[in-house]
Amino acid sequence: MAAEAIMSSDALILGNPTDAELSDQLLSPAWTPKHKLWGLAFTITGAGACMLFFFAGWSIVTGIGLWGNNVPVGWAFDIINFVWWIGIGHAGTFISAVLLLLEQKWRTSINRFAEAMTLFAVMQAGLFPLLHMGRPWFGYWIFPYPATMKTWPNFKSALPWDAAAISTYFTVSLLFWYIGLIPDLASLRDRAPKKIQRVIYGIFALGWRGSADHYRHYRLIYGMFAGLATPLVLSVHSIVSCDFATSVVPGWHSTIFPPYFVAGAIFSGFAMVLTLMIPARKIFSMENVITMKHVDNLCKMILVTGLIVTYSYFCDFFVAWYGGEAPELYTMMDALLFRKGPHWEIFYLTVFCNCIVPNMFWFRWFRQNLYVVWGISILVNVGMWGERFSIIVLSLQRDFLPSAWATYNPTYVDWGIFTGTIFFFSFLFILFLRFVPFVPLMEVKELKHEMHHHQESH
Amino acid sequence: MEGGVFGEFENGEKLVAAARAFKQKGYARMDAFMPCPVHGIEDALGLKRSRLGWAVFPIAMVAVISVMSAMCWLNGTDIFGGYHLNVGGRGGFSYPAYVPITFEAGVMTSALSGLLLLFYVCGLPRLSHPAFDAGNFERATIDRFYIGVSEQDGKFNGETTKKEMKELGAVSVSLVPGDKP
Numbered sequence: 001m002a003a004e005a006i007m008s009s010d011a012l013i014l015g016n017p018t019d020a021e022l023s024d025q026l027l028s029p030a031w032t033p034k035h036k037l038w039g040l041a042f043t044i045t046g047a048g049a050c051m052l053f054f055f056a057g058w059s060i061v062t063g064i065g066l067w068g069n070n071v072p073v074g075w076a077f078d079i080i081n082f083v084w085w086i087g088i089g090h091a092g093t094f095i096s097a098v099l100l101l102l103e104q105k106w107r108t109s110i111n112r113f114a115e116a117m118t119l120f121a122v123m124q125a126g127l128f129p130l131l132h133m134g135r136p137w138f139g140y141w142i143f144p145y146p147a148t149m150k151t152w153p154n155f156k157s158a159l160p161w162d163a164a165a166i167s168t169y170f171t172v173s174l175l176f177w178y179i180g181l182i183p184d185l186a187s188l189r190d191r192a193p194k195k196i197q198r199v200i201y202g203i204f205a206l207g208w209r210g211s212a213d214h215y216r217h218y219r220l221i222y223g224m225f226a227g228l229a230t231p232l233v234l235s236v237h238s239i240v241s242c243d244f245a246t247s248v249v250p251g252w253h254s255t256i257f258p259p260y261f262v263a264g265a266i267f268s269g270f271a272m273v274l275t276l277m278i279p280a281r282k283i284f285s286m287e288n289v290i291t292m293k294h295v296d297n298l299c300k301m302i303l304v305t306g307l308i309v310t311y312s313y314f315c316d317f318f319v320a321w322y323g324g325e326a327p328e329l330y331t332m333m334d335a336l337l338f339r340k341g342p343h344w345e346i347f348y349l350t351v352f353c354n355c356i357v358p359n360m361f362w363f364r365w366f367r368q369n370l371y372v373v374w375g376i377s378i379l380v381n382v383g384m385w386g387e388r389f390s391i392i393v394l395s396l397q398r399d400f401l402p403s404a405w406a407t408y409n410p411t412y413v414d415w416g417i418f419t420g421t422i423f424f425f426s427f428l429f430i431l432f433l434r435f436v437p438f439v440p441l442m443e444v445k446e447l448k449h450e451m452h453h454h455q456e457s458h
Numbered sequence: 459m460e461g462g463v464f465g466e467f468e469n470g471e472k473l474v475a476a477a478r479a480f481k482q483k484g485y486a487r488m489d490a491f492m493p494c495p496v497h498g499i500e501d502a503l504g505l506k507r508s509r510l511g512w513a514v515f516p517i518a519m520v521a522v523i524s525v526m527s528a529m530c531w532l533n534g535t536d537i538f539g540g541y542h543l544n545v546g547g548r549g550g551f552s553y554p555a556y557v558p559i560t561f562e563a564g565v566m567t568s569a570l571s572g573l574l575l576l577f578y579v580c581g582l583p584r585l586s587h588p589a590f591d592a593g594n595f596e597r598a599t600i601d602r603f604y605i606g607v608s609e610q611d612g613k614f615n616g617e618t619t620k621k622e623m624k625e626l627g628a629v630s631v632s633l634v635p636g637d638k639p
Contacts, residue, residue: 019493019601144532150541152532156548156555164562172569179573183599187493190596206583209590210598212490212499214580219495220508221576228565239558446494449470453497 012106012447014288019445022289026441027184027191029284029433037283041430048423055416056127060136066413073396073408078132079243080388081418084268085125085425086166086240087261087384090233091269092118093173096180097229106297108447109289112440113280114273115177120428121272122170124421129162131417158242165239169232176225179218182208183442237265244391250328251336251395254319260312264384267305267354271380274298278374280433289439292368299367302380306358309387313355327400335398336390342397342407347390353383459584461636462608463619464592465628470496473603476626477502480607483622487611491589491604510579514572521567522560529556593632602629609636 017025059066069076092114099107130136142163144152153160185205192198208214241261244252274295281290320332335341339348357379360366367373393408432438467473473490474497480488481504490499499505532540534550548555577583589595589606598604605628607619616633623631 023493023600144528146539150539152541152543154543154545155529155533155559156543156545156552161558161562164559168562168566168569171566175569175573179576183494187599190599202585203583206577207585207587208582208599209587209595210491210493211580211589212492212495212503213505214582215492215495216500216505217508217510217576217579220510221572224511224514224572225569228568231561232565235558235561242558442494449494449496 011293012109012289012291013444013451014291017288017448019448022445022448023187023191023441025285026289026437026439026444027188030188030435030437031192031194031197034434038430038434042427045423045427045430048420049427051416052420052424055413055420056131059131059413059417064132064134066411068408068410068414070406070408072399072404072406073393075132075392075396076408077410077414077418078128080385080392081421082125082128082132083240083261083388083392084381084385085121085128085421086169087237087265088269088272088381089118089121089125089169089173090237090262090265091273092116092121093169093176093229093233094266094269095273096176097226098233100223100226101230105447105451106294108443109286109439110273110277110294110298111443112177112180112436113277113438114269115173115180116429116432116436116438117269117272117276118173119170119177120425120432121269122166122173123428124425126166126170127421129166158239158246161239162243165232165236169236172225172229172232176222176229179222179225180440180443181436182206182218183210184437184440186210187441188437233266234262237262249395249399250325250331251320251391253328254316256312256315256319260309260316263305263308263312264354264387267302267309267358268381268384270298270301270305271377271384274302274373274377275381276429278370278377280438284433284438286439289444295370295373296367299361299373302377303358303361306354306361306380310355313351331395331398336394341394343389343394346386347394350383350386350390353379354387357383459587459637460608460610461588461591461634462606462611462614463616463623464491464589464595464604464606464632464634465623465626466592466594466597466630467603467605467628470499470603472627473605474498474502476605476623476628479626480605480622484613485607485611485619487608487614489606489608491595491598491606493599493601493603496603508579510572510575513575514568517571518564518568522564525563526553526556526560529559588634588636591632591634593630 067077069078095107095114096111096118100111130139133139141151142153142160182205185201186208189198189202189205192201238258238261241257245254245257247253277290277298278295281287317332317337320328331341336344336347357376360372360376366376397408398405465476467476470492473492477488477490477499481502486504488503490496490503492499530551530553531538533543534540534552536542542550589598589604592604592606594602595604605623607614607623609616613619620631620633
């Protein structure tokens with residue numbers, strides 16, 4: 001009985017839709033007339049995106065003095081937001097690539113959604129390394145080009161590693177997302193009601209006709225991309241963590257950082273997937289292909305990665321205490337844990353959101369209640385933002401020399417840019433929901449056929 | 459591009475059975491057009507496993523070796539524009555520090571070359587093809603499964619092949635001429 005339940009297609013695809021019905025359901029959001037709410041969301045998020053461009057542009061023209069950054073806190077909201085957004089992006093790649101290689105069927109209907117989230121999150125993250133430079137118009141100096149000054153980047157430093165990692169990550173994610181999209185663009189081309197839609201989708205579908213000869217190459221390359229993206233999930237955030245770990249700042253110089261950051265990234269990313277997915281599946285009536293089983297599995301992943309993050313905090317503090325080095329003891333134990341440093345409340349908020357709250361997911365009732373799940377997903381992301389704040393700002397406020405200690409305070413420009421990126425991300429996301437089928441039609445059909453095949457052979 | 463006889467089938471199993479039957483009759487130059495990959499179609503059509511991976515790997519290795527050598531040269535030596543940069547005791551040949559960028563370069567190259575090779579081997583983008591003129595072909599990406607037997611196949615004969623397609627259970631059969639040269 002239990003074995004049948006696991007194999008049953010009921011858990012992942014509800015009802016028994018035919019290919020034609022599935023196609024209509026998953027493709028139709030692309031051409032149904034815009035709902036009034038979509039128009040409102042478009043306007044609000046668009047306005048927020050304009051706010052981002054305004055504050056970012058002002059920062060470029062006037063300088064970093066508009067922000068709260070100052071000695072000793074040279075990195076603050078800029079790098080917090082950078083790491084936060086990149087971390088969110090990693091769950092999308094985890095779902096698309098890692099879960100594909102692990103042959104987890106539940107990744108099928110949510111992978112394009114998650115991968116799009118990754119792309120838009122990486123776009124937000126990519127703004128910050130450029131903006132936080134005092135002279136962003138020299139941003140190209142990070143790449144090795146033959147300069148008349150014979151200056152090359154220091155390839156041993158984590159910052160050029162970042163440039164390589166983020167550009168590779170964005171490119172590979174974009175191409176992976178696009179490759180997965182080609183058969184669905186072909187379906188859209190063949191079904192869209194208006195000629196102009198068929199032409200545009202047709203151009204991007206590249207003339208795909210579902211040929212078996214093409215599919216054998218396609219599946220190999222798709223699998224290859226999954227195989228490439230998997231080590232990227234690990235390497236990109238490890239490289240980002242090395243921005244801190246390879247320095248000597250107390251609280252940063254810790255070997256636990258690479259695995260800690262990767263687990264934290266997957267943690268916050270899965271939470272963001274849930275934050276977006278719970279409303280989307282309701283609004284677009286996709287509850288039969290994005291089922292409670294998907295929500296359940298995502299909650300379990302949040303629990304697992306939350307426990308890894310909790311263990312990482314423990315390791316970090318334990319080694320700081322065990323190592324006995326005075327500056328690190330002060331920064332980690334006194335400033336953070338014993339509440340002597342400024343903004344210690346953010347650290348405690350982080351511990352609450354990351355270590356205590358996700359444990360609600362041990363209980364099935366909480367995993368099945370969509371309001372609770374959505375609320376927890378928001379708190380997890382708040383907690384992860386707070387974690388980056390604790391690591392970056394609280395360590396810099398209390399580093400080696402007490403005479404250099406100072407308190408950091410963000411300005412409204414810092415907040416404007418941060419909330420602006422959230423709006424811009426949402427803007428891109430609702431455009432995606434409107435024009436592209438966010439549940440991968442071809443893959444869900446393949447899954448459906450596979451499950452029927454399996455059921456019939458029993 | 460070559461035309462031929464196209465038959466429309468209702469599901470994957472009928473498609474695979476028809477493909478096998480055609481292969482047994484001696485047809486070799488065929489293709490199937492499906493909304494999603496169907497289990498068994500590659501064997502039924504006699505298609506071999508893709509060898510693209512064999513092409514991508516050497517390209518990636520070339521990139522990895524070039525990038526690592528470039529970094530050792532640019533940050534480690536003073537020749538040809540390089541500048542020996544000793545930071546924190548990590549001088550010229552500090553290859554552990556160069557690994558992250560080398561790895562990312564390998565991944566980026568594999569991805570880009572894999573994609574370009576995929577398009578090259580499939581002949582995409584190719585916005586027009588005789589298959590699109592087959593009857594009802596818009597359903598090939600939705601819920602119907604097609605077989606196309608090429609007119610350049612040795613055993614191809616317009617009327618006979620059409621009849622055989624009909625006998626194998628095709629819902630509709632069309633004879634589509636190829637592109638005129």
